[in-house]
Amino acid sequence: MNNKVRNQFLIGSLIILGAAALYFSGITPGQVTECTGEGGAVQCIDYSVFERSTIPMIITITGISFIARGILILRN
Numbered sequence: 001m002n003n004k005v006r007n008q009f010l011i012g013s014l015i016i017l018g019a020a021a022l023y024f025s026g027i028t029p030g031q032v033t034e035c036t037g038e039g040g041a042v043q044c045i046d047y048s049v050f051e052r053s054t055i056p057m058i059i060t061i062t063g064i065s066f067i068a069r070g071i072l073i074l075r076n
Helices: 003-027 048-075
Strands: 033-036 043-046
Touching: 003 048
Parallel strands: none
Antiparallel strands: 033 043
């Protein structure tokens, strides 16, 4: 029983660390930059910021669920 709890905590913490690394590295599945030149000024919008926040958040929730599962196993 003790190994199951330790494994749940270990897997959950590794998943959360992976999500943090993915978030701070800025790796996105599709990075789109749109530039417009209206009025003589060029403005570029980077759409990767919107994608960067969703994928690591899903991975973080998965890691938290593994840790919560370990806590529930520990309580029983």
